[in-house]
Amino acid sequence: MLGTFTYCNPTKLYFGEGAVKHLSDELPKYGKNVVLVYGGGSIKKNGIYDTVVRILKENGKTVVEIAGVMPNPTLEKLYEGIGIARKAHAELILAVGGGSVCDYAKALSVSVCCEEDPWEKYYVRFEEPTCKIVPVGCVLTMAGTGSEMNAGAVITNHAAKRKIGHVFESETVMPRFSVLDPAYTLTLPRYQMIAGIYDIFNHICEQYFSGEDDNTSDYLSEGLMRSLLHGSRIAAKDTQDMEARSNIMWTATWALNTLVACGKSTDWMVHMLGQAVGAYTDATHGMTLAAVSLPYYRHILPYGLKKFVRFAENVWNVDPAGKTDEEIANAGLDAMKRWMKELGLAMNITELGATPDMIEGIADATLVMDGGYKVLTREEIVKILRESL
Ligand code: NZQ
Ligand code: ZN
Numbered sequence: 001m002l003g004t005f006t007y008c009n010p011t012k013l014y015f016g017e018g019a020v021k022h023l024s025d026e027l028p029k030y031g032k033n034v035v036l037v038y039g040g041g042s043i044k045k046n047g048i049y050d051t052v053v054r055i056l057k058e059n060g061k062t063v064v065e066i067a068g069v070m071p072n073p074t075l076e077k078l079y080e081g082i083g084i085a086r087k088a089h090a091e092l093i094l095a096v097g098g099g100s101v102c103d104y105a106k107a108l109s110v111s112v113c114c115e116e117d118p119w120e121k122y123y124v125r126f127e128e129p130t131c132k133i134v135p136v137g138c139v140l141t142m143a144g145t146g147s148e149m150n151a152g153a154v155i156t157n158h159a160a161k162r163k164i165g166h167v168f169e170s171e172t173v174m175p176r177f178s179v180l181d182p183a184y185t186l187t188l189p190r191y192q193m194i195a196g197i198y199d200i201f202n203h204i205c206e207q208y209f210s211g212e213d214d215n216t217s218d219y220l221s222e223g224l225m226r227s228l229l230h231g232s233r234i235a236a237k238d239t240q241d242m243e244a245r246s247n248i249m250w251t252a253t254w255a256l257n258t259l260v261a262c263g264k265s266t267d268w269m270v271h272m273l274g275q276a277v278g279a280y281t282d283a284t285h286g287m288t289l290a291a292v293s294l295p296y297y298r299h300i301l302p303y304g305l306k307k308f309v310r311f312a313e314n315v316w317n318v319d320p321a322g323k324t325d326e327e328i329a330n331a332g333l334d335a336m337k338r339w340m341k342e343l344g345l346a347m348n349i350t351e352l353g354a355t356p357d358m359i360e361g362i363a364d365a366t367l368v369m370d371g372g373y374k375v376l377t378r379e380e381i382v383k384i385l386r387e388s389l
Pocket of ligand 2: 145199203271285
């Protein structure tokens with residue numbers, strides 16, 4: 001393990017069925033004014049809204065709502081929320097929903113007291129907050145992003161055709177607490193469940209496919225991937241299997257709470273490509289990743305051959321006997337492709353609404369990272385995107 005790093009994750013987690021009751025342990029720590037943030041209404045249908053509001057009232061909170069946070073939350077919605085949270089003198093932002101709602105709450109938390117334009121400051125100049133940060137708590141209803149225990153906040157600016165994630169450096173942006181009740185994920189539509197599963201898997205890949213040193217993070221990653229494959233196969237057959245859904249939820253958190261990034265340079269190019277596709281199509285995040293993954297990994301395989309061989313053997317149980325390293329590595333990706341198809345993931349960007357005339361624009365919107373096995377040129381990005389059509 002050759003990298004140097006600082007590790008700090010202050011998010012307190014309450015995990016398991018009925019964990020929402022622990023809101024009463026947390027709420028007394030914050031002021032009276034709570035801004036409750038949620039999405040398009042799933043929490044009203046499944047009863048989570050009623051439970052949370054009852055607990056807020058029992059704790060004597062004054063609640064102002066920001067409803068209708070959409071998947072892939074937009075800059076316009078952020079501006080709207082800033083106005084509401086300022087007027088409410090927000091002392092706690094409580095996010096109840098999936099990654100979009102949690103991300104939105106974090107973006108809001110660093111914007112409420114910010115005097116500059118948050119898009120320019122956080123998503124163009126990638127600066128850190130210099131203002132007071134309103135604390136955030138989460139009640140998670142969808143497993144996937146890891147937003148419940150990290151400092152990431154992805155915002156889509158449709159006017160600029162950009163979908164940009166800022167992973168804030170300061171742990172003060174991470175949620176103070178998160179409630180993770182796997183039973184809350186059971187009402188998730190199957191499409192969202194499998195998109196979340198692939199998002200989790202790819203978060204691990206993004207960190208795993210970097211570096212060549214012998215690193216504990218990679219062994220942890222392999223364990224998380226194996227657990228996820230196991231749970232995903234059970235959940236794909238029976239979406240109501242609580243043990244599988246529990247393991248998937250817990251794996252999602254550890255896949256992206258900075259632990260398995262320790263000592264790694266990390267890649268993140270699948271996410272950069274996927275987010276650029278998202279900026280043009282507004283497609284579901286996990287599906288955009290699935291649709292570009294195989295062309296990308298086949299492309300970088302020669303540059304990271306040793307790790308792809310290890311991935312094939314340790315994650316996909318590929319038998320190396322009688323095979324060259326290239327054959328082992330490709331057999332690993334073949335096994336991954338079979339699993340993706342078995343789940344029913346999007347296997348190309350055409351089915352997500354992308355068209356050939358968008359490719360140049362999507363390439364322009366793709367940020368190039370330098371932590372993986374190959375720093376992509378624009379020509380390579382265009383080639384990968386064309387192969388993803
Ligand atoms: O809006 P509602 O009505 O709540 O419906 C949502 C939404 O339509 C629904 N849903 C969530 N929980 C449900 C449910 N429906 C029924 N029952 C439930 N229990 O699912 C749909 C998708 O929700 P969303 O929050 O958009 O999904 P996800 O958790 O995948 O979040 C996606 C966003 O997170 C960002 C993505 O880019 C995207 O904007 N990401 C955030 C990251 C981070 N903070 O580190 C990293 C990720 O890579 C990702 O980029
Ligand atoms: Zn993701």
